[in-house]
Amino acid sequence: MSESARVLLKRLAALRPVAAALVERRSADDPTAHDPLRGLYVSRESALRAASEGGPDPAAPARDGEALEAAEPCPGGGAGAGAGGDRLSALVRDFGLSALDLRILLAAAAPDVDRGFEPLYGYLNDDVGRRRASVALALELAGSGPHLPRARGRFHAAAPLIAGGLLAFEDEDRPLPGRALRVPERVVAHLLGDDTLDEALCRAGVSLLPAAPRAADTADTADTAGATGPGDAAGTAGTALLVARSRRPVTVHLRERHGAASAASVVAALRAAGRAVLLYRPGPRTPDPSIGTVLRREARLRGAGTAVVVTALPDDPGGLISSIAAPDITSVFSGPEPCDPDWAQAAAGVSLLALDAPVPGAGAGAGAGVRPGVGAGAGASAEGSGNSSGGGGTAANRWRAELPGFDGDMAEAVASYRLDGEQIEAVGRAARELAAFEGVALGARHVRHTARRLSAPLLGRHARQVRPAVGFADLVLPETPRSRLVELVGRARHRDEVLGGWRLRTGGGRGRGVVALFAGPSGTGKTLAAEVVAGELGLDLYVVDLSSVVDKYVGETEKNLERIFVEADRTDAVLLFDEADAVFGKRSQVRGSNDRYANLESAYLLQRLESFDGIAVLTTNLRSNVDEAFTRRLDLVVDFPFPDAALRAGLWRGALAGAPTEPGIEAELERCAAEFELAGGSIRSAALTACYAARVRGDGPVTAADVRDGARREYVKAGRLVPGTAGAWAP
Structure with missing residues (x-):
């Protein structure tokens, strides 16, 4: 038997005579004490006795929760609580319980540990079917009562027992004193020495990642990898180490437009620092509201060093963040949406640090530093500018580790993909299995086949997917447009290295996107060339259906386009706007409301192209129909002549x-x-x-x-x- 179980059983053994004494007092003047059917019905004698008792004595000395706590300090509340395997003392410390809270918790948990309490509670509840402690019974066993305000306050939603998820109510329709109390099985198991992950978290897909072995050596290695050059901001690895080694718990929102590479670095750094991590990926749908409370409880049960990392936040993450974030827990929230200050306000007492993560890539520029954003809550921020040096080595090393025996130019094969660590691992595993199934050497074809299935899973909602089946050998073009297409492929492959590693990215919030215009008469091969470009990059082509984008209602066209651009920013694919002059047309002189709203649409597109991070191709039969302002924002213009x-x-x-x-x-x-x-x-x-x-x-x-x-x-x-x-x- 574990030491924690011995401590709990010892406390419950002390509770048994208290319950027995209460039974004796109740039965002394109970006319139905020896009735074999007592508790199954209310007799006339029982009703008259209840009426004659009259309730608590208003002249009795006040002994509410405050007086009780002052007279009897809570055991285990001081320094060193929890030593020697006493999980009750650690529970008191980590959840901020009072002496009255602890007594209530023990009274509620007794039937879950010792069945001998069930008949006692059934008698005291005057109902053989109610074998859990009610609020009134738990308070009575704790030396208090439901008529005392401070005692009732221990069952408020913000009180430690309820807010911490240590107690739950049954019979919600009953008045508060008559509600049954239930201690979740995970809490009972923890007090008995069981560290199995909560069943509700297992169903929600939460993973428990234990601390990495040889934590000190691993942390030193990570510290070296996270070092940055003079004048550089903290890189992804450096920021991860700051979170992992912080002397106080921190709450961080990490905005990642593509994947979760920075969140993965934070998880690795936390584990390297000897801390366990609860990893949760809720996805776009809003999860069960109670999951946040269960996560926070699990982190506290496992000790102050346990951190919570939530990636792939839902569309409206405010409720989830406020239910998890706490001043005593390190928590990291990673998602594509910008930080909302209201999230910090909802989580009382929490300062939410907002950071912008770099876009992952295979090139040297893939590890651009995390840029401090505007902090919510306390407004925490950091200073610095620029990109971290040598950040791209991490992605390159991951690819080399996952693709042993690769036949060909690995850097060229993976340069088009912006994948995080877990995605690289998944692609490498699937590519190896595919090559083994075919009985051939692992090559670029296997990597591309598996990577593009991970790259753009959601763009199909807004555009038509085309799986490229052509190459440059299928194009019949003059030398000039052909060379421009080769240049376009090179730009798309090496944009992270040139814009990030070589620091050629300008300010103004400009993205790393590559946008090209294909202009020429109908049938000259513009759409085919876009498919060839996608095929050379190992990506899928998504053709935007303009009929589903353009809307007659004001502002709806821009909303539809924004959904497409946001999804294209997050994924690896080539976006094709066929007959693009329908939405990228020239602005006109304003003569009416229609002209004004049409110009607003063009202005939105001009701004959106500046911050675009994906790869897009626009095609038009009449180049003169495209606004000149768009031409300046294009990386390439390829003219397709009528063939001779x-x-x-x-x-x-x-x-x-x-x-x-x-x-x-x-x-x-x-x-x-x-x-x-x-x-x-x-x-x-x-x-x-x-x-x-x-x-x-x-x-x-x-x-x-x-x-x-x-x-x-x-x-x-x-x-x-x-x-x-x-x-x-x-x-």
């Missing part, structure tokens, strides 16, 4: 590369390319028509006549004169 005869011949060959064709069809393709001025999209449609004609005929491969007929039909579809018909319309 040589390019059209290449497009014809590419379109029919996989189809069975008759010998000598090359010459016909050259003639069609010279005679029919078709863009790439039209050439593909003509080739598709030719292939269907050959397949329906079923007598051989695609012939020159099929190709020419397909080209002629594209001309007719466009309402153009077919070459060689002397001005007559083709049939």
Whole structure:
């Protein structure tokens, strides 16, 4: 038997004669004391006796909770409480219990430990079915009563027993003195020496991360990794160590726009400092309101060193934060939303420190320092500017550790992904399993296949997903636009290193996004080029459906676009605004309310592109329709020219590369390319028509006549004169 269990049983043994004496006093003048059916019904004699008693004596000396506590100090409340395995003393200290609180708690917990108290409580409650202590009974056993104001105050929602989650009421419809008291099983188990995680936390997905072994050595290593250069702000690792080694409990809100890399660093630093961590990921939905109280109780039960870390905060996290945050508990809240000062006000006595986390990445700039934000509550803040030096080594080391035996250029393969530590671990594990399943060496294809499934899971709500299936070999373009596309891929891959590591990011809240405009006539390959860029980066392409974005009501279009931009900021994907001039059009002179609201929409987009952190491609058939102010904010403008005869011949060959064709069809393709001025999209449609004609005929491969007929039909579809018909319309 554990020492804590012995202490608890000893205290309950002292409570038993008190309960027995109360039974004796009750039965001395109870006319139904020997009635075998006592407690099953109220007899006439019992009712008359209750009426004659009249309640507490108003002339009796006042012995409320304050007098009781002054006369009898609470055991274990001083320094050194909890030594020798006495968890009752530690409970008193960590939850701020008074002597009366402790007596109430013991009276309520007695039936959960010793069944012998059940018949005693059933008799004293005058109800054989109510075998838990009521409020009145617990106070009576503690030497007080429900008629005393200070005693009743021990059951207030803000009192230590209730606010700390040590007591719960049953029979809420009864008056307070008659309500039954229940001690949660987790509290009883803790007092008996059991440290199993609370069942409610297990159901909610809370993880208990014990302190890391050899905590001192690990902490020294982390301290070295978190060092920053002169004039630099504290980096992610440095900030994590400040939280872990703080001499007093702190409450931190860490704003992370992408993933939870900084929160993971805080968890690692806390564990390295010898502290256990309760890790909770509630997700976007608002969790059960009681989960915060249970988390706070669990942290206190496990000792002052236990910290609570909550990542992926819900959409409205104020209630969760206020229910967990406490002056005596280190708690870290990580999420994409900015810190709201009301959260600190809701958590009484708590100073909420607000920090902005860097965007994680694989490049050297991925470890940019945490930038102090505006503190809520006490307004805590820090000074400093710039980025931490060498921060990107952590992500690179994680990738190397998770991808042993990688075949190829690892830096090039993972540069497009902004993943935190847990995501890198998940991608590495899945990529290794996929390569082992195929029986081949681990390569970039396996990493990209698994990483893009983690990168953009929620963008599909707002845009149409396209899984890239083409590459640069499928593009037929002049050298200039092709080189611009290669440059776009390079910018997207190395933006973290250049903007962060090389410190080329300007101020003004500008993001690290890459935005390009593809301009050219219809069918010249703009959408295909966007798919090629996404495929080269190993990302999915998401095409924004403008019909679902544009709304006739004022302000709704901006709200819809903001949802898309926010999600694109958080994830790794290429965003395509096809026919972008519909929302990125020129501002006009204000002649009416419609013009004013249209200009407001353009102004919103101009500002939003400045802070964008993702990758976006805009396409338009008429570059002149796009406002010049947008052009300045674009990283690249790629002009897609109408193809000449040589390019059209290449497009014809590419379109029919996989189809069975008759010998000598090359010459016909050259003639069609010279005679029919078709863009790439039209050439593909003509080739598709030719292939269907050959397949329906079923007598051989695609012939020159099929190709020419397909080209002629594209001309007719466009309402153009077919070459060689002397001005007559083709049939």
